[in-house]
Amino acid sequence: MRFIARYAKEREKGFEIVTVYEDEIQKEYVPFENPLIETVTKKYPAAIWFERKMQDDFGIIIKDAFDKRPLVHQERFPKGVHPLRKDFTDKELEEGEYLPYKYEAIDGDGVFQVAVGPIHAGIIEPGHFQFSQAGEDMLHLEVRHFYKNRGIEKMLEGKTLQEAKPIIERISANESIAYQICWRDIVLQATRQKLPLALQKRHALLLELERTVHHLTDLGFIPNDAGFGAALAKGSKLAEDARRKMRELTGHRFGFGSIDFANKFIDTVSFSEWLEALLHSVEFFQEWIIDIPSLWDRFDTTGILSLKKAAKYSTVGVVARASGLTQDRRINKFYFKHGFVMASEVSGDVGARFKIRLQELKNSISMMHNFLEEDESVLELEMLHDGEYHSFTESSIGELFMAIEIKNGVIERFFVRDPSFVNWQALHVMMRSDIIADFPLINKSCDLSYAGNDL
Amino acid sequence: MMKFWNKRVKLGILTENPEFEDDIKAIQKEIKDKINKKFAGSLAIRMVDSGSCNACEAECNALANPYYDLERLGIYFVASPRHADVMLLSGLMTFNMQPHVLEAYEQIPAPKWVITLGDCPAMEGVFEKTYAIKAPADKYLPVAHHIKGCPPSPREIIQGILDFLKKV
Numbered sequence: 001m002r003f004i005a006r007y008a009k010e011r012e013k014g015f016e017i018v019t020v021y022e023d024e025i026q027k028e029y030v031p032f033e034n035p036l037i038e039t040v041t042k043k044y045p046a047a048i049w050f051e052r053k054m055q056d057d058f059g060i061i062i063k064d065a066f067d068k069r070p071l072v073h074q075e076r077f078p079k080g081v082h083p084l085r086k087d088f089t090d091k092e093l094e095e096g097e098y099l100p101y102k103y104e105a106i107d108g109d110g111v112f113q114v115a116v117g118p119i120h121a122g123i124i125e126p127g128h129f130q131f132s133q134a135g136e137d138m139l140h141l142e143v144r145h146f147y148k149n150r151g152i153e154k155m156l157e158g159k160t161l162q163e164a165k166p167i168i169e170r171i172s173a174n175e176s177i178a179y180q181i182c183w184r185d186i187v188l189q190a191t192r193q194k195l196p197l198a199l200q201k202r203h204a205l206l207l208e209l210e211r212t213v214h215h216l217t218d219l220g221f222i223p224n225d226a227g228f229g230a231a232l233a234k235g236s237k238l239a240e241d242a243r244r245k246m247r248e249l250t251g252h253r254f255g256f257g258s259i260d261f262a263n264k265f266i267d268t269v270s271f272s273e274w275l276e277a278l279l280h281s282v283e284f285f286q287e288w289i290i291d292i293p294s295l296w297d298r299f300d301t302t303g304i305l306s307l308k309k310a311a312k313y314s315t316v317g318v319v320a321r322a323s324g325l326t327q328d329r330r331i332n333k334f335y336f337k338h339g340f341v342m343a344s345e346v347s348g349d350v351g352a353r354f355k356i357r358l359q360e361l362k363n364s365i366s367m368m369h370n371f372l373e374e375d376e377s378v379l380e381l382e383m384l385h386d387g388e389y390h391s392f393t394e395s396s397i398g399e400l401f402m403a404i405e406i407k408n409g410v411i412e413r414f415f416v417r418d419p420s421f422v423n424w425q426a427l428h429v430m431m432r433s434d435i436i437a438d439f440p441l442i443n444k445s446c447d448l449s450y451a452g453n454d455l
Numbered sequence: 456m457m458k459f460w461n462k463r464v465k466l467g468i469l470t471e472n473p474e475f476e477d478d479i480k481a482i483q484k485e486i487k488d489k490i491n492k493k494f495a496g497s498l499a500i501r502m503v504d505s506g507s508c509n510a511c512e513a514e515c516n517a518l519a520n521p522y523y524d525l526e527r528l529g530i531y532f533v534a535s536p537r538h539a540d541v542m543l544l545s546g547l548m549t550f551n552m553q554p555h556v557l558e559a560y561e562q563i564p565a566p567k568w569v570i571t572l573g574d575c576p577a578m579e580g581v582f583e584k585t586y587a588i589k590a591p592a593d594k595y596l597p598v599a600h601h602i603k604g605c606p607p608s609p610r611e612i613i614q615g616i617l618d619f620l621k622k623v
Contacts, residue, residue, distance in 0.1 A: 074551045083586050093550055093586045118555050121534035123502045123515045126552060147551045148506040151585030166581040173510030173606070217513075236520035243517070253608060254510050288459050451509050 002327075003044035003314045005401050005417040008054045010086050015060055019047075020390075020401065035060045046314040046422045057084035057153075072146045072454075075099055083154055104142045106132035111139065114436065118147045125450035129439070136435035141428040148454035156414040161187055161384065161404070164411060166257070172418060172452030173254050177203075177210040178395030180259035182402035182416070185391035190384040190406060198263050198375040200334065205266075205371035206246075206255055207393070208364040212278075213242045214396035215361040218447050222354050223289065225441045226298040231289060238281055245274060261379040268372045279365045286358055299351035303430040303442030306348055313426035317398015317419045319446050322356045323348035329394035338370040339363070350445040384409060395419060397449060418452030468521075486613075489620040490529045494540055497529045498616070501539035501563065502572075505556045505592070507546035510606035511573040515543070517609045530616060536562040541619075544598075545572040547582055548590040560596055568599040570619055573606050580605050599623070 002022040009016045014031040019040065030037055039062050041047045052071035054060045059082040062068070070077070078096035082088060105113055111134050118126035128144040152171055156164045161183070168183050169176045181203055188195060195203075220235020243253050249266060250258035289295065305315070310323035320327040324346040331342060343359035345352035390403040398419030405412040423446060430442055490498050502515055515532065518525040525531075533539050536559045548556060560569065569592070574580030576592040592598060600622060602615030 076554065077550070088586075090586050091584050118552065119503060119559055123512050123532055125504050125507070125509055125512060126555070147555070148504075148546070148549055149551055149587050150506055150547050150549055150582065151587035154587075155583050155585045167583075170508045170510075170581060170605075173508040173513060176508075217516075232519075233521055236517065237522065240517055240520045240522050254513075254606070256605070284462065449509065451507065454506075 002311075003040070003046060004399075005403075005415070006040065006047050006050035006054070007403070007415045007417075008058050008060055008084075009405065009413045010058065010084070015058055017054070017060070018403070020403075030060070036063045037061070038063060039065045041065070044314060045312060046425045049421065049425055056082070058082050059085070069102065072149050074146065075101055083151065101144070103130045103144070104140060105130070106139045108134075110134060127450050131436060131439075133436060136437065138431040138434060138436055138439065141431050141439075143424050143427055145424065145450060146454045148451050150455065152416075152455040153414050156411050158410050160410055161190070161406070164414070169256050169259075171416065171455065172449045173256075174214050174449060175210070175395040175397060175400065175418070175452060177207045177255045177259065178393045178400050179402070179416070180255075181207060181393045182391045182400055184259050185393070186389045186402065186404050187381065187384075189389045189391070190387065191382045192385065193379065193382060195261075196263075196377045196379055198373045198377045199261065199379060201338075201371045201373045202263050202266075203259055204334075204338070205368055206250065206258055207395075208368050208371065209242065209246055209249070210255060211396040212361060212364050212368075213239055213246060214447075215357040215364070216242055218357055218444070219285070219289075219354070219361070221447075222299075222350070222357075222441070222444050223295055225444045226295055228292070228295050231285075231295075234285055238278065238285075241274075241278070245271070261381060263373070263376045263378065265376065266372065266374070268374060271372060272369060275365050275368055279362065282358070282361055282365070296351060298438075298441065299354060300347070300349060302350045302434055302438050303445060304347070304349045304433070305426060305430045307346070309426065309429050310348065313429065314422050315398075315426045316422055317394070318353055318356050318360070319423050319426065320398065321345065322352035327399070329392045329399050335367075339367045350441055353445040397447065397452075398423065416452075416455070418449055418455075420448035420450070420453040423448050424453055486528045486530070486617050486620065489617070493620065493623060494529075497531055498541065498620075499531050499533045499539045500541045500543050500616075501536045501559065502532055502543045502545070503536075503556055503559055505544060505546035505552045505576065505590075506549035506588070507573065507575055511545035511575075514606045514609050514612060515572075518612060523609045523613065525613065528613075536560070537564065539563050539567070541568045541570055542596075543570050543572050544576050544592055544596070546590075547575045547578075547588045548592050548595070550587045550589055553589045553595065556592075557595060568619070568623065569596045570600045570602060570615070571598050572602050572612070572615075573604055575605075577601055577603075579603070 004020040006019045017028045019026045051062045056070050056072045075098050076095045114131040117128040126147040130142040132140040169180050216239035220232040223231035246255050247253045305323045307324040310320050310325050322345045328342050330340050341363050343356045345356050386406045388405045393400045401417040403415045578591045600619035604611050
């Protein structure tokens with residue numbers, strides 16, 4: 001049974017702990033006076049961040065946890081403050097006493113620590129990586145995040161789904177369409193409505209276009225991190241073309257505000273022509289890049305995530321599929337009907353993740369052809385019903401899970417698990433046989449989101 | 456490999472793409488002159504994300520693509536604040552990032568300027584104040600210039616940097 005997420009909700013007399021697995025959702029209740037739960041990390045190691053987050057957000061105590069360090073709350077965060085509790089309404093935090101964070105570190109003769117970040121040397125999001133090194137060899141890596149924590153979950157409480165939309169679509173810009181589709185599915189569940197096929201196709205088209213932009217960017221950046229800049233020039237040119245298409249279709253380069261319930265005109269002829277040209281460019285790119293031995297010397301056998309570990313750490317998306325896991329939220333009738341083929345590789349290394357992106361990109365292009373639709377239908381939304389809803393979307397990184405509880409017409413609890421939240425936790429197992437100079441390459445091959453992870 | 460170079464030669468220089476080049480050319484000379492005069496030939500920018508959605512970073516990365524090719528104007532993104540003239544700050548200045556942003560600013564040698572990028576650092580965007588947000592950034596840093604947008608497009612970023620140069 002695959003572990004997906006674990007989070008808490010505040011109820012009248014205590015907390016409800018929700019654990020989401022692939023086939024079932026389990027709930028348990030603990031009272032405010034004694035909020036003790038047992039860990040599930042022994043079976044599902046990826047649950048550790050979820051449990052440490054619960055401890056910070058609500059003050060829930062995991063009695064048999066082996067790691068009780070704060071996760072979201074950093075050195076200066078005031079102690080004993082649990083911001084997702086309903087009685088916490090402050091808009092400002094007083095800085096607390098500075099308590100140093102104790103990193104996981106390996107000690108030994110000649111072993112030393114390398115601390116990287118939160119601010120990195122490029123134009124990248126902030127996060128911290130702590131390496132235990134024996135010379136060039138990485139013995140251990142601890143990924144430490146949540147520098148970007150904006151309190152999104154709290155921000156959305158008390159808003160209607162419509163009011164929450166502009167914020168939800170800006171949680172992680174690279175996956176904006178995916179977030180909006182998760183939101184859309186929750187709106188449809190709450191209004192008990194079905195989406196007309198034409199709209200479903202338009203949204204699916206935009207999701208594949210977003211994936212196209214993201215994969216093209218990575219296909220340039222991954223070789224660039226192995227010192228092959230020509231690929232970046234090509235990849236970033238194609239990514240820019242795709243981003244301009246996104247703007248043409250939605251009025252916004254990232255598609256913010258584009259998932260709604262009215263179908264808009266698409267110039268299908270010119271879009272098809274562009275897709276043809278793009279496919280041609282991608283095939284050329286592939287033929288060219290596959291033939292550069294010095295590049296594949298860096299890609300192959302670097303940053304291996306075995307199938308066993310990929311499953312154990314509940315990984316999703318590109319990372320999971322590159323290690324041989326059959327895991328994609330597009331495995332359904334609608335997508336198969338429109339030409340979906342799941343990408344798959346087995347070697348689990350940087351090369352595999354690169355090849356997955358190439359396969360998916362070409363599949364997205366052919367699916368976009370099939371998603372083109374000229375029908376201009378509109379869906380009038382009906383009354384929302386209170387309740388607990390959740391939805392899944394396959395973003396360009398992997399499976400996105402969103403859960404919203406609506407009470408009296410407004411959001412009572414908003415929870416989202418970005419695919420990055422689980423994949424980040426598997427990053428350290430990919431480093432075992434590599435040197436520190438390979439780290440940027442391995443990290444880029446996964447291309448995880450910091451903003452979606454930190455919330 | 457020959458096939459690649461053949462295509463490369465046939466494709467030519469993308470940066471000459473007329474739809475863009477004409478607009479950029481108009482401001483290009485002005486930018487070059489300003490940079491030569493005020494920053495000894497180049498303007499070094501340290502980009503710092505203080506809690507954004509990554510759109511502003513993506514647009515800054517796009518500035519290096521063949522269409523915009525920012526470096527030909529003598530404007531560079533540098534790896535260390537100690538090499539920088541300007542801090543380009545995006546994001547909501549989160550509680551967790553704020554001390555690190557201030558530290559990075561300290562490390563920039565004077566004279567130095569802060570440009571805020573996108574609606575977030577000015578708290579003009581859709582995000583609302585929470586306990587975890589410390590923006591607007593001008594409460595903590597002397598902001599010399601602000602580039603609006605959610606996110607500002609690469610063109611608007613170049614235009615914004617030019618407007619800043621006009622001011623200093």
